[in-house]
Amino acid sequence: MTGKTRILVVDDEAAIRESLKDWLMEDGYEVGLAVNGLEAVSIVEEQNWDIILLDLKMPEMDGIEAMEKIKAVSPDSEIIMMTAFATIDTAVKAIKMGAFDYLVKPFDPDEIELQIKKIVSHNELIMENILLRQQLEEKSQYDEIIGKSDAMQEVFDLISRVAPTDSTILVSGESGTGKELVAQAIHGNSKRCYLPFIAVNCGALPETLLESELFGYEKGAFTGAEHTKKGRFEMADNGTLFLDEIGDISLKTQVDLLRVLQNKEFRRVGGHDLIDMDARIITATNRDLQKAIKDKRFREDLYYRLNVISIHLPPLRDRKEDIQLLAKAFVKKFCIEINIERKKIAPSAIKLLETYDWPGNVRELENVIERALVIGRSNEITIDDLPFSQNAPAAALPKALKQMEKVHIENILKENNWNISRTARDLSIDRQTLYNKIEKYGINKEGASK
Amino acid sequence: MLNGLKEAPNCVTIRPIGPVEEYILEYLSEFIAERCNIKCLIDSEIEIPEFVYNKTRDQYNSKLIIKHLIENHPVDTNKFIGVTNIDLFIPILKYVFGIAQIEGNYSIISTHRLYPEFYDKPSNPGLFIERTKKTALHEIGHTFGLTHCRDLECVMHSSARIKDTDIKSSFFCPTCSDLFKWYSHEKYKQAGQIN
Numbered sequence: 128m129t130g131k132t133r134i135l136v137v138d139d140e141a142a143i144r145e146s147l148k149d150w151l152m153e154d155g156y157e158v159g160l161a162v163n164g165l166e167a168v169s170i171v172e173e174q175n176w177d178i179i180l181l182d183l184k185m186p187e188m189d190g191i192e193a194m195e196k197i198k199a200v201s202p203d204s205e206i207i208m209m210t211a212f213a214t215i216d217t218a219v220k221a222i223k224m225g226a227f228d229y230l231v232k233p234f235d236p237d238e239i240e241l242q243i244k245k246i247v248s249h250n251e252l253i254m255e256n257i258l259l260r261q262q263l264e265e266k267s268q269y270d271e272i273i274g275k276s277d278a279m280q281e282v283f284d285l286i287s288r289v290a291p292t293d294s295t296i297l298v299s300g301e302s303g304t305g306k307e308l309v310a311q312a313i314h315g316n317s318k319r320c321y322l323p324f325i326a327v328n329c330g331a332l333p334e335t336l337l338e339s340e341l342f343g344y345e346k347g348a349f350t351g352a353e354h355t356k357k358g359r360f361e362m363a364d365n366g367t368l369f370l371d372e373i374g375d376i377s378l379k380t381q382v383d384l385l386r387v388l389q390n391k392e393f394r395r396v397g398g399h400d401l402i403d404m405d406a407r408i409i410t411a412t413n414r415d416l417q418k419a420i421k422d423k424r425f426r427e428d429l430y431y432r433l434n435v436i437s438i439h440l441p442p443l444r445d446r447k448e449d450i451q452l453l454a455k456a457f458v459k460k461f462c463i464e465i466n467i468e469r470k471k472i473a474p475s476a477i478k479l480l481e482t483y484d485w486p487g488n489v490r491e492l493e494n495v496i497e498r499a500l501v502i503g504r505s506n507e508i509t510i511d512d513l514p515f516s517q518n519a520p521a522a523a524l525p526k527a528l529k530q531m532e533k534v535h536i537e538n539i540l541k542e543n544n545w546n547i548s549r550t551a552r553d554l555s556i557d558r559q560t561l562y563n564k565i566e567k568y569g570i571n572k573e574g575a576s577k
Numbered sequence: 578m579l580n581g582l583k584e585a586p587n588c589v590t591i592r593p594i595g596p597v598e599e600y601i602l603e604y605l606s607e608f609i610a611e612r613c614n615i616k617c618l619i620d621s622e623i624e625i626p627e628f629v630y631n632k633t634r635d636q637y638n639s640k641l642i643i644k645h646l647i648e649n650h651p652v653d654t655n656k657f658i659g660v661t662n663i664d665l666f667i668p669i670l671k672y673v674f675g676i677a678q679i680e681g682n683y684s685i686i687s688t689h690r691l692y693p694e695f696y697d698k699p700s701n702p703g704l705f706i707e708r709t710k711k712t713a714l715h716e717i718g719h720t721f722g723l724t725h726c727r728d729l730e731c732v733m734h735s736s737a738r739i740k741d742t743d744i745k746s747s748f749f750c751p752t753c754s755d756l757f758k759w760y761s762h763e764k765y766k767q768a769g770q771i772n
Binding site: 140142143145146147149150152153154155209232233234235236237239240 | 667668669673676725
């Protein structure tokens with residue numbers, strides 16, 4: 128477990144509560160006290176407790192009833208029942224109902240120590256399991272960053288150099304270039320790799336929701352805040368927090384974020400206590416933040432905090448030499464995932480993939496390959512399996528609007544054998560406008576521009 | 578010997594709670610002074626208050642003793658350790674070897690369960706005094722703010738049973754040693770006694 132194990136002692140006898148608190152504090156645990164079951168339930172609703180030492184016989188609400196209510200609110204909290212000799216039968220019943228164990232009062236000092244250590248190591252195992260799974264997942268995701276191009280080799284070099292540091296990193300690049308994969312690769316190769324990697328898509332959430340998502344909230348902080356909830360900063364404690372689409376956050380959230388980065392501490396929404404922040408921050412954006420600063424939509428001071436090291440991911444159209452490599456890797460991945468025999472890609476299909484512009488970048492290529500494998504009937508991917516094959520010439524269309532207009536007018540003129548009236552009608556403009564455009568773009572019958 | 582601290586400006590008061598043999602107090606005084614680089618004073622015996630005795634358990638409530646010491650025996654020095662030979666308990670546990678206020682001033686240890694004879698073993702004065710020294714340093718460590726250490730050989734390792742005390746050494750592990758220095762240094766710094 129990260130941080131201190133938190134133990135709540137619930138007993139109506141003050142001497143028991145206080146002596147247990149002192150004893151547990153000597154072991155370095157964080158200890159809370161409740162005088163009865165009712166108070167315990169209300170404390171558990173507000174805060175998370177790893178272990179609850181619960182007296183069986185208490186006025187108002189006994190241990191069994193309190194345990195049921197606590198488990199309903201906080202199923203992960205482990206409960207140790209405390210009982211006198213006379214009530215062992217009830218304690219056994221409590222175990223059947225979900226208590227971790229029971230202790231007979233007064234305890235042998237090593238009994239309580241042993242029970243608590245059992246729970247702590249059990250929780251550590253669970254956490255380790257989660258982290259190992261996550262690590263395994265991260266490793267395969269790192270493998271997905273593929274590229275032999277010089278641009279990608281530079282990215283790999285940068286990742287390996289910055290990963291071991293704690294520096295804040297800004298990853299830029301168009302949508303679909305793999306910014307989150309880079310963040311995961313940095314985390315997976317850092318000293319924080321055994322701790323959580325928490326990702327937040329800032330662009331997907333409205334301001335208020337993003338605030339509570341990032342910083343968490345206290346019970347009653349706003350309508351609907353029925354329980355205290357940890358935010359992503361707390362979840363990422365000692366690990367890495369990845370904030371995607373950082374260019375989309377509001378100015379208010381920018382201020383909050385700047386404060387956290389400067390002070391290394393924050394408060395939950397509606398909370399008073401300052402919580403230490405120890406997470407490595409990696410952010411990503413597909414926006415031009417320099418322009419956003421000029422437009423007063425992004426704070427310059429925050430930009431410099433975030434952009435200690437910047438990694439730019441080139442668009443796929445600028446590294447076409449990687450397309451074949453990526454396509455083959457996706458074929459391999461999806462053939463395993465959808466459980467089909469490994470297919471090849473026809474050279475003509477590779478050529479078509481390499482001529483396409485890929486506005487959606489690697490993500491688009493990944494989707495195209497998956498689709499081709501699912502719909503394709505032969506043992507290799509052909510141009511017929513590619514969604515843009517029918518419109519392949521469109522890939523060669525110019526991007527500029529004026530250039531596009533010129534090409535379109537030329538095509539319609541050719542279709543109409545240079546009949547000006549018919550062409551003007553087809554283009555839904557008058558003849559004079561058409562003459563003006565022919566003049567403007569330098570279009571002539573031979574198809575050669577001036 | 579702790580480095581980094583010159584002579585500590587405060588000292589530890591050692592007082593017997595009920596009759597305790599003089600040589601035990603002298604051993605402890607010398608030992609604590611050496612290990613913590615802090616002066617030790619041995620003061621007069623304090624009578625065991627009657628109300629701390631629990632007839633049902635035939636034991637003495639250590640929490641009540643500490644409370645009694647705080648209320649009736651204020652000390653000028655910054656740490657106080659009471660030494661007694663009565664059998665101590667806290668309400669939730671069957672027995673304790675000692676208790677302390679974490680980051681407080683008062684602590685108390687009992688020699689009752691430190692004698693080999695208590696476990697039907699032959700008398701062994703050397704072993705007994707080693708156990709007493711470890712227990713005292715452990716409780717003093719708590720008063721400086723140290724909590725239990727995972728290192729089995731560190732004097733701050735928890736002693737739930739006597740074998741735990743026998744396994745651990747009478748030294749702080751490197752981490753607890755650093756922490757001890759830090760806590761004591763910080764405390765004096767806050768009090769304006771060192772820079």
